[in-house]
Amino acid sequence: MEESLKQELNNADLNLVISLTKDLKDCTERLKKIEMTDEEIKAFELEERHRKRKEKNKKDGEE
């Protein structure tokens, strides 16, 4: 974080600081909930590939 921003935050109204902190706390908690691990991403990608292949096969079969 930039020094000038730190300075401004230091002098800011405490209620504003509290309000920003609450927003950020809420965001980090929500983002943590939707963040996936590498294994989960790999599993998802695998599933996606399967799904796409299935779709392609289905489409090819229909044709």
Next chain:
Amino acid sequence: MIKTLEEFKERVALIVRSTAVLEKDKERNQKSIKEFLNEATIYFNYLEALKKAKADIYRNNTLDTKINELEAKKQVLENYLNINKACDNYYDYYNFNELIYKISNPHTLEDFNTNLVMIINILKEMGIFIKKEDFNYSSYVKTYMESFLENMLNQENFNNKMKDVFDSVYWKNHDILTDVVISIKRIIDSNEKTIKEYISKKKDKYVTEYNINEAEAESALENVKISIYNTKNINLNNILDSFKTGYNLSDFNGETDFIKNNRSKIINQSKYELLDNNAKVEVFENIVLLFNSLYEFEMNYKYSFILKEAKTIFEKKEEYKNGLITKNKVIEDLIKNKDKVNASYLKIFNEYNKIKVKTSGFLFNDKKKTKKIKELEDKINKLNVELSKLFDDIRNEYKEYEKVRFESMLANILTDSTSIYEVYDLYANNYFILNKVIKDNNPELTNEEILLRTNEFKNFLDSPFIKILKTIEFKSEENIGSIIEERYKLFNFDITIGEINSNVYNDLKKSLDILLVYKNLIYSKIPTSIIEILLESSN
């Protein structure tokens, strides 16, 4: 890079908006999620640290130092007032009463000995050096105390040694401890002049050492107590405690409906709004007084049995007035008689011993000797019975001594205009009597419960806000609740007190408590945002 606060606010707003979007399709947005999470975490950690740093300024700036200084001032003034009162009544105000009570009601022999050492040390400090000859009251007392004085400086073996002595004496005299108490009481009484002179000199020295303004000491003490009360109330920890125990901080953030509703139970809201700022401040001050008036009301209700006893004594004051003089006379006559009988006993006992070992000369004749020995034994037995009865009589007279002393003092002090507070104060300063009156009122109480009550009663009398009980005569049958209602009408308060513990009463107390928390918060000048941070970090 974000350089200004405005940009930062916008960035945080963007993160908030983006989070909602990202939540809708998390699988395909993991890269963005990680980036935003990383950024938000950096900001959050920084702001958290900033908040804590700001709160720490308040956390570290407590009023403890000020409170300690005030407590020290209070102690000096209390010590002075105590010594001053002890000049007239050293028994109650120089700790004798409490120590005598403790040796009269010991929990253990060690407890008895420890308190007796304390009495002996106090007397020593006064220049009264206790010697074994001071315990000629009875041969058993002398045996016990001779060993006591020899061993009291030997801390390691003192209690073991005294237990052996006690065991050896006890089987001959079950009342040995009672007799020691009687002896020590008599020593204290016989040194009245020395004790008074010592206390008077000590008072003069104290006044010089602490530069006490004697004429203003009492009002100075009251002011210091008020300062302590006010300072403690606005101390950070006290404020935090109020919100840890159930109150919601947001209800106290300014003139909220919550505050208005509770205040309207004390003073009409439209009336309040018409007041100027000074008058509004006065309302706050009067709320403190009203809260404390209710405390007076409750405590007077709880301890009214003390007044009942004082009234009974006052009604028969002529009977009680000379109680102590009469009792002292009876005791002195009994002691004189006991000493006389004891002298005869010793004389005959010596004669008896001499005759018993005689082997030649007058009375050597066996028949005559046996007759004489029988004669002397009969006399010894008779005197023994007589002595035993006299000791019992003395013990019985001393059993009620403190009660009679106090009743006699009350009968001489109480007048029609004595206030309720003055009566309570007399009881509170007599450890023996206060314990007794509380126990008599409820014989089921344990020693610990009695101690709790005596402390509660003394703490109550220590309050600088007692006003009503200082103005009402102790004989009065007036309803204190109505007096409070009338008194606070003068301050525009419109309240109904009701009976203690009724819904009306409890609601009023609850509202007052809320308004006091609000007042403390405002007077402390600690922003609610800081309180919020500190409460968060203490969870």
